[in-house]
Structures are given as structure tokens and as C-alpha cells.
Amino acid sequence: MEILSTPSLVVDADIVRRNLKRMADFGAAHKINIRPHTKTHKSQFIGRLQIENGCQGLTVAKVGEAKVMSQVSDDLLLAYPALDPVRANAAAQLARTNTLRVAVDSEYAARVLSDAAKLAGSTLGMLVDLDVGLHRTGVQSPQLALELARAISKLPNLRLDGLFCYPGQVWDKPDHQAESLKKVDALLQETLDLWRRDGLSAQIVSGGSTPSALQSNLVRQYTEIRPGTYVFNDLNTVRGGFCNIEDCAARIHATVISTAVPNQVVLDSGSKTLTSDRLIPQPDAGHGYIVEYPHAVIRRLSEEHAQVEFSSGSRRPELGERVTIIPNHICPCVNLQDELWWRESDGSIRPIRVDARGKLS
Amino acid sequence: MEILSTPSLVVDADIVRRNLKRMADFGAAHKINIRPHTKTHKSQFIGRLQIENGCQGLTVAKVGEAKVMSQVSDDLLLAYPALDPVRANAAAQLARTNTLRVAVDSEYAARVLSDAAKLAGSTLGMLVDLDVGLHRTGVQSPQLALELARAISKLPNLRLDGLFCYPGQVWDKPDHQAESLKKVDALLQETLDLWRRDGLSAQIVSGGSTPSALQSNLVRQYTEIRPGTYVFNDLNTVRGGFCNIEDCAARIHATVISTAVPNQVVLDSGSKTLTSDRLIPQPDAGHGYIVEYPHAVIRRLSEEHAQVEFSSGSRRPELGERVTIIPNHICPCVNLQDELWWRESDGSIRPIRVDARGKLS
Helix, strand or coil: CCCCCEEEEEEEEEHHHHHHHHHHHHHHHHHCCCCCCCCCCCCHHCCCCCCHCCCCCCCCHHHHHHHHHHCCEEEEEECCCCCCHHHHHHHHCCCCCCCCEEEEEHHHHHHHHHHHHHHHCCCEEEEEEEECCCCCCCCCCCCHHHHHHHHHCCCCCCCEEECCCCCHHHHHHHHHHHHHHHHHHHHHHHHHHHHHCCCCCCCCEEEEHHHCCHHHHHCCCCCCCCCCCCHHHHHHHHCCCCCCHHHEEEEEEEEEEEEECCCEEEECCCHHHHHHCCCCCCCCCCCCEEECCCCCCCEEEECCCCCEEECCCCCCCCCCCCEEEEEECCCHHHCCCEEEEEEEECCCEEEEECCCCCCCE | CCCCCCCCEEEEEEHHHHHHHHHHHHHHCCCEEECCCCCEEEHCCCCCCHHHCCCEEEEEHHHHHHHHHCCCCCCCCCCCCCCHHHHHHHHHHHCCCCCCEEECHHHHHHHHHHHHEEEECEEEEEEEECCCCCCCEECCCCHHHCCCCCCHHHCCEEEEEEEEEHHHHHHHHHHHHHHHHHHHHHHHHHHHHHHHHHCCCEEEEEEEEEEHCHHHHHHHCCCCECHHHHHCHHHHHHHCCCCCCHHHCEEEEEEECCCCCCCEECCHHHHHHHHHCCCCCCCCCCCCCCCCCCCEEEECCCCEEEEEECCCCCCCCCCCCCCEEECCCCCHCCCCCCHHHHHHHCCCCEEEEEECCCCCC
16 A cells, blocks of 8 residues: 555445445345435446446436546436536537436526527426425425426426435434334325326435445335445444445555644645545544544544544654544545546555546536 | 736735734844744745745744755754654754754653654754743643643753743734733743753743744843744734734735626635634634625635625625625645745746645654
């Protein structure tokens, strides 16, 4: 590993394969399609692995990511209300050659996308985004979901494909997950009943997220789920109780660059590497898990420095020593790297491009 | 501005010029050299403006940044203990053609750099990093600074150039800044006295930071300061009391993409744009200042969503509306963009490359 400069992000190939297989097996057992969110890895290479592992399409957040992933799959979901002219026109263009669906929560977005698709001569699939408890995006009731579905079904160059939700709130309450998911189930059922009575149908009901993925059979309406983080996992998914340390495939390799201050070492993995994202279940628990020094706390980050606290008298790593870190939240860390390092169990290692890094629009 | 996709980072040229002139005037008045830290803008274009405005050299954090800025200035300070082999060798190579100084806080780092410079046939200038209160890096006492200076002066291919400090702690206590800076003054004086008695001299005493910059005349030993953020400013420097909103040159342009949840709008500037860096003086005050809606609070960020809270009954922006945001901390936001947009007062706008984006080593 000494060939790598630090900080670098190294991915364990076997753990990735195991994580992909676990999700594929779950999907097969419960007849739920897996449409992974590629925001976690942002790489065509890993997108292809997902498709090879039985995923029938991919999810993206931005149109720039959709363009990148259109090289990997021709069945894409843009899980974002792409209602500004730049995104809407790019989405409509892409829909000329790919199956592209967009999740929207407003008639405004549907109209903009309809106009763009008309101009491009394409058809965009539409999923109605229903808020099931996170209160971030999504129409606020089954009745409003019905009204939006009706509006979409009347707009040219749009195809009403179904329902969309993101039960992200289960992050905060892992113990109440089953209960939360049953509420999601009830809301979706109520919405679909309204649609049916109105003569509207939902070919797709898309939900999920990594924490709820392996219980998503509790939401009987789901036809597909969109887990992202599961491919690598991170300290959030470990501390949330959704996986183990051994399931974390991606680690930051960092170097000790200062030991001048007592009971502290400084690593070269600051917020420009680990991000300032806090640990969701324990916001004040530090900025990642140092595998070789599990009791050390990454207490403070500046852009290029991680200040790691050691209890008095405990063994500190030495100057120049390398350590490996499981970050709080892996997805934005990947976005800070131009390439990941893919390591096979035989020790061989090679760079993987982060093709969709920095795609903001 | 409608040509720009969002989120984009737009820089007001006139404000930058004013910020550069203010610092140049201060340096001239107090005979303190300005060696700005380029981590804030990471662009050769703005580095050149700084040199044209009387800065006699540039500061960088990483060797990759030094390579980029060597196109702009041949007098560079690497404000980072570059003690791993990759960085040390790259620094030594660069020192063949550029004046390059490195701040170190260990004999280990000095030895690694000496070996690398010997191999490259170059000479590296060394500054001894003294901790003056932040407790991040830096030797812990004037006596230890003397011992490190002695060690450096005996190592081949190194040149002992002086002292280095980073009084970053004044961020937390703006009201006590003058008092803090007088303590810095006393520590540096004590160190320099020890050096002098030992026959060692410091051609350079390098300090500073944006918050303390305009009071750095209180530290009589400084020959140069290294402010970074001053070129753009941000909500940290405003709320810390170090500048006004009108001095903030860099703003994120964002689009409202959802208004489905009551008393909230969602912008397309999530943590992938604004970062999760909290506001230093008020950590729970949100994730930036929306210029057009100063009473709104950017309450929660996910990667691609900013959830903005409005008080009940207040006017919210509409779907598709564009707003501009002054981020909490501008430096890591710049690192997330491939280009900035440079806007002149006549309305003309052009892209500026973020040449040193993502240089991690």
C-alpha cells in the first residue's frame, strides 16, 4: 500500500461483492427490484457490477450523473425534481435514447418537463413523489398525490409510471423501523386506491434507502427499492445498527503528520477528505472510526488536518504511520476523490474513476 | 444570470479587488508582507491578482497545490508538514526550480525532507511551526522550537529560514483578539531570543489568518501574514465580526426545487455544494445566509437538498426561483466546484478554473 499517496480511498472488492450479493438475494427472495442509487460510488465500473448483480436499472440525483450512468444502463431514475430549464432540457434530451423517469412533487415541475420533452421529441416517465415522513420533498397527502397524477396524465410527452417515496426518517429511529415502514405501507396503499378508483395505475412503486432496504418487504406495494450506501457502508450504517464494521468496503488511508500536541495526533485527512458530516446516531462522537485505534476519537477537522484525541497514557501512532478510517458518511467522501482504489483479495490494486464526481446540475 | 446552471459559485470581481486592496494597504502601512493562503480560491487567475496586488509570494497546504501555484509565483510556502515520502519527494523536486519553504514541527519531518532534497539536489527552506494556542500542530514551547531549529540547521539540503505560527484560536474569541495576539507576540519574542543567543536567526516570521490579519501589527515579530479567506470572505468572517455582508465576494446561486412541505422550501444546494461545515460563532444557526431572504434558516442539508425553514406566514420564494447564498465557510465550497464564475460590474461573466481543486497530497 506504500505506493498510494494519502489521503486515498481504498475499496475492498470482496466486501463490495458480498454487499451486492446480499441485496440481490433479498430482492430475489421478495420479488423486489433493486435500482441502486449511484450517488454513493459515482463510478461506471461499480454501476456495471450492480447491473451484473441483477439490478434492473440505476438511480441518480442529477442529470449530469444520469448522462454518466447512461453508459451503463438504459433504464434510469432521476430521483430529483429537475424543474430548472438546464436540468429539464438535459433530461428531455437524454430521454430520446434512454428510458428516463423523473420523481416530481409539483405540477410546475411536470409542466416544465413536459415542455422540455415536447421540444426534444421525447417522452419522460413520471413518478409522483409522496412524503412518507421525512418532510424534505414530496406531496403531503394521498389526495394531493392523486391530483398531481391526474395533472401528469393530461400533459403531453409525459407518461405516468407510478409512485415514489424516500423513507429517510428511519435513520433516526432504527428501532422503530418496522412500525415506520408499516405507516409507509398504509400511505402508499391509500394513494394507490385513490388512483385506481380514478382509473390511474402505478406500474412502479419506488422506495427504499439502505437502512430500510432489508425490511422493505414490509412495504407490500414496493416494486423496487433504491439503496445507495449499502455498496460500501459507513459508520452511519454501522452505528445505526444496519451492518457491521466488516461490511464497510471503503476506507480512507491517512498518514500521521504531527504528534506535537500531547494526547493527540494529526492525520492528513481533514474535512476536504472526510467531510464535516456528523454521525447521525451520535452527532458528537467524532469524524470517523480509525480501524487500528478503535478507541481514538477524531475530535476536530479543519480542511487538511484531523485532530485525533487519545486518552492519556494510551498508545498513539507514530509520525509517518498510516492508518485507515471508516468515515461517518461515505457518499460525500467519494465525491471529493477523482479516483478510488479497487483492491482485490490477492493484494492487487488499481484506480477506478469517480466518473460522476462534481456533477452539480 | 439565467445562462448559469445551479448550483454555481459566482464571484463579484469588484469586491475581490476591494478585499485585495484593503489587505495590500494594511501590509504597506505596517511593513508586513502578505503571502495569502491560496486554499480559499485554488485558482491561478486569482493567485495572479494577488501577486499583482503586492503579495510577494503564495501559501499552499499541499504539494499538489504548490505545483499549481508555481505557475503563478516562484516564492511558495507549504504550510504543512510534508513528511510522507510522496509529498516530501514532490516538494524537493519543486524546490529545484522554485523557492519553496515548508513549515514543520518535528525533527522526523525535517529529516525526511532533508533526505528528499539531497536526492533531488535541491535546498528546502524550513520554518519551525510553533503552537501559539490552537493546539493543532506546532512544537509546544520556545525551548522545543530552539531544539528543532538546531536540528534543522545541522541537516543537509535544508536552510533554516524562520518561525511559523497559526493563531487560529482567535476565531473562537474575536473580542479577545488583541489580548490573544499579545500572547502570540510574547511567545514569538521568547523563541527568537533563544534562537539569537544560540546564533540562529529567523529571516521570516510567518503568522496570520483572516480574522487576525488586520490586527497583526500587534505581533511585532511578524514579517509576513497568510490570510486566505479575506479574498472572498464568508458567513464565518461576517458573524465573527471581521467584515460585513458587502465584503462577501462569493455567492452560491441556487434554485428552489420543492415547496411541497409547509413553511419550507428546498434548494438544489445541499452539502455537496455548501458542505456541512457549521458556523463557527453559532454552530446551530444553519448552513448559510440567503441574501434575498435574510430571515430564512437553512436548517438541514442532505447531499443535493437544502431544507430552508420559513416562519409561518412569511413570504417564501416560488418554485424555480433563484436565490443567492453566502456559505458558512467558503474554502471547502470552492473545492467542490470545477469552475467559479467571475462577474464584472458591467454584468459580463466568465468561468475561472479551480486549478488546485481536489489536490489531496
